[in-house]
Amino acid sequence: MKKSKTIYWEEVLKKNTQPWASSLADAMKQDFEDHINAWPKDPPLDRSEWGHHYFCSDCGVKLKFDMTSPHAHICPECHKTFTGWPYDGAWCKIMHSAIVNNMERAAVLAHISKSDAKYRKYIHDNILFYANNYDKYEIYDRYAGKGKVYPQGLSEAIFVIAIERILRMSADLNIFSESEYNTIAQSFFIPALDLIKPQICYIHNIHAWMQSAVAACANFLDDKNLLKEAIYGEYGWINQLEKGTSEEGIWYEISASYHYYTLEALLSLAWIALENDINLFEHPTLKKMALNYMLLAYPDGRLPAFNDGWFNRNILDKCDIYEQLANFEPSIKPLLSWMYANMNPMPYTHLNSLTNSGTRTTGYSRASLSALIYGPVDLPEAEPPVRKSFLLKDTGIAVLQNDNLRVTLKFTGDGGGHDHNDKNSIEVYAYDQLISYDVGTTGYGIAFTKEWSRSSIAHNMVCINGRPQKRSKASVLNYDGKSVCAQASDAYEGVCLERSILLEESGFKDIYGVRCASESQIDWVFHCKGQVETDLPLVDKEPFTEGNGYDQLFDLKHTYFDGEFTVSFLHEGYRLDMHFEGEKGTEVIIGKCYGADRTDILSFIMLRRKRKETVFSQQTYITKQ
Template identity: 30%
Template sequence: MRISEKAKRYRWAEETLGTLSRELDLLLEQEMVIPAEPGGWWHQYVCPVHHTELEFDPYETDAVAFRCPHGCHLEGEPYRGAWLVFKHQSLARFALQAAAVYAGTGEQRYAELGKQIIVRYAEMFPKYPVHPDAQPWMLKGRAFHQALTEAIWSTTLLRAFLLLTDEDITFADVLPAVEQFLDLLEQSMVQYRHILIDVKDNPENNYTAWLNASLSCIYAIRGDKDKLAGLVEGKGGILHHLDIGVNRDGFEFEGSTYYHVFVLRAYLIAAEMAERAGLDLYEAAGAGGQTFRSMFDALAGLSNDHGILPALHDGPYRRTPYSREIAEVVEIGLSRYRNLSYVPLLGAAYEHLFGNRVRGGLEALLFGVDEWDLGQRYGPRESLLLPETGFAVLRHPESPLSVLADFGPHGGSHGHFDKLHISLSHTLGDLSPDFGMVPYGSALRKEWYAETASHNTVSVNGISQAPHRGECIRFETLERGAFLHLRSSGAYEGCVMDRRLLLTGSWLLDWFEVELEDAGTIDWHLYSAAGLIPGDRDGNKVQWVPVSSDDWHDRKMNPYIKPLLCLHGCSSGSQADFQLRQVSQEQTNGNVTMSLWLEGNSEVTTVTAPGPADDPSRETEGLIYRQLGTKARFIAIYTSGPERAVLGWKQGTDGIPVLHITLNGQTDEIAADHHTGLPEAITTIRRS
């Protein structure tokens, strides 16, 4: 559907067209300046003190000073080079925006603006050198340190070119400059593709998808159907990359939500260009059955009830460009596949961008169709297992709680040391999510956010897990509840970890067992999204003891963890209760109660640590439950609301220990194995 038709048919498109027009009018009031300098690496656009991304104004024509949201003033490199990345990208986006507004209004000044940006870059591109300052590991670009950034930037610029020519704007008067630009860009992308696929034998890399996308835009402009078809087949082609870069369960092979969206977006751009040549890739499949549709389904299945995606492995907790990318791919996915389970994803992206769940922005105008109720939740939502990627989500129709667990492959350069990590959610919002990743130029990338200590899992002797893959022993969903048993035997030498999760309509049970060959310090970590309040122990108020800095320095602990209060001398056979606040989308009140079963020779400490990766200086609260020895057992139970579950053990008639969970006058019994004390399956629950 043409943009002008959308503006007549849909109120949201008409309003969006007006907003985008006004944004361009601000740009038209100033002189158009295309930086003569190439961009650097955007990941270095980060404050070294607060580790937040620096502020960027797309209307600023030049910048030599840069500020973080907390007021730090920075100058020079690498910030200048990183700012240039944002500037070049913003100008390409303005070109596409101008083309879209012209398509909707027919006002010539917008066509002239889009064309001017494209032509200026076409003239400038040959003057950019193959970047001399790029880091050694990078495939070097011209306009940027990385060829990857160049490929992404070029697709935006070339989409603008195509949209303008679709609307009968001619580039005949500047054809030599445009042709030279396309020639150089094609040579670069072909060379980078050869290096990556043939020389480095790394065709599954996410770079490949974007090199294919850039080349597909070039070939679509030139009407070269043969070369477009050549990008589909063969080693490193779109079908081959779909087969090796996406797991059979539909998720990107690195296990990163961000890079999953990143690769899917590149695929969709290539499919858009292939369609111009009469090739339909929207139902293309890899050898293992991977499709674009299955990639969308995986995203919808992993998101929380509000459509917010978990920040699994490398990827921002929240970031404006990322939300735009999500909006783009989901608008396209909804237009192609009409799956209503994708709608909350779109609503969440627009809520981050605009503060409420309304359609708007360039992505909506370009790719959106129809009317969708972005505040609607579509259900029922079922439990999910992605066995190859190693993610599982437990849901129950009678429970507001859900839990996502990570047990799969490490994830390579974008992986975290986080096996058996869990993220807890409530229908009102997240309780204990993965906090994402800061820009790679921040020291916190490796010192905190990728480390085991920053995740809701177990660490041993204060060090991070080794890169490894866990395994799913059992995944079961029945009417009574959903059960997951995960195991890790590669995190530490001589260590086996088992995590069992059981979700019923009344509660969520988290049972974590660790066994070591040699005695050590075993720490169970949990971080709250919005706050953690220590409560009662055995129903009585207890005195939590402040932890001195001297005592804390004697421990083996990540230096970014700061202690608050400690519950010493935990006696076996008692419990401690906590309130977990929610990151609520609908209300500010309403907590979840967590009860810990306390073992002997253990210690519980409340702590603070760097918060979500969009602003690490906004500290989060958490707790560390420490046990010593060769064996450790951590049992936690979560209930929605203020009522706590009371835990206890009894001896069954057959001699097998039975865990009793009493809540609101009802008791559930979970039989456990006589030797290990571990719950065997959800079918052993009995209610009295």
């Protein structure tokens, strides 16, 4: 295999003289030893299963992975133990990822500690194991295409990309003989190519990863025509990027998780292209994709959990992506410095997306494999991102913000299978707290995601007749930096939804107009952290029995009230007062609901009216306590 043109080990060793990099090397050495002591065996040959099953069915949180415990899996919240299928299969999937991570560590450590042969041996033995045993893994067709070592085509593709990159990282170490390289080609890369390539048929994050896996195979097999097809073909890199993003460079699935996930796939292929003297890093849409989603980050760095987005993800978690881009886009370097200045040291990240956490912090925020392998040797002084109101018109997101408040209006188009179909929903951030938010998603394999996270009533919006919105488009009617109005005319059949938000110094005005072709049950809902306080004459209400999230609401109280009224949400650090204009026949319902999982409890208010047309008008004031 040819030596890499894009990994400069001289610069890596130069960085290793800096405290953050040497501390990273020490942490990787310890993690390497912990791994081989806990798992001194070959990779598992047992069937793997979807990682989305590795969640507590009661709490909705991810189970704690322990590589010494393949048959008992514990919830970190309630401490319940889960056994059998699918948990054992999901454990196998995560175990393969842990082995890939350890090979990445070994590839770096083999260059830093050249006299220690154990790192080269670990790479040698594990890659040859996968090559010699690849035919023993059965083909499974689960959720996202066909896989073998992994349960689906998506993670199989990322696995293939990681193996090629590890081979490329270690090509100068003479780990494999020519006959062993031939075995890897014939027994691993060619069968993997035959498995993955026929599955590519969409503009989609999964197919972007699969195409990058095809490019990885092409690079190892030195097939120039195959590489060009992966870049320029119908579902190649260029079309995935250009057809899959809005004019602002936002991936069409909108979710921060899938936006950056797809960006990682595109970067994986871009590095392979650069190995072959094709520079895709200069594509202007790639730069927009990298920079414009950053605008959506809240002042504390958190990213909105739109659609199937994982809650509590942070722009600061994406430093490994920006390290890869920093040498191609100079404006990223001072932003990287700002990120590192504002984050606490976290477990270091790996280069692959099978799983991306190390087990140890290093004491330095910059310590990651991306920074070590691809990042600049030095960074300039920090420059924080500019905070001002903005409109992503083609994407369908408007942000109104001042020094204390931010209201985000989401009216995005059809985001595909990961869309939560929540046209004209809002989020509220105030005084350094995200107080009313999109709950995002949790594991796809548990009921909570369907029963709550993806339901319409889990979002701050209007629901018609208790039904979810259909896939649809919306449009902005006006925007001036202080106010925005958006209209969704086909989210429900025969219904027009029009919402206007006006940002003020200490609050916002919200006017939500609804027009239906026939009389309908119209529910306006808002969720917020904190306890509810009101003078309304509330009495207990029987639980909802219908689905679409309504049966997940609890501790219900209600009243019928025709006049204007105020409801307050009190939480540590702020008070939110909502003053509603009255309308005859309004049922006011308050209670509790879930947030990102069943351990995250929010309060909510719902206004229910049966009308053909109505307007919900309220003024919100938020004060710091």
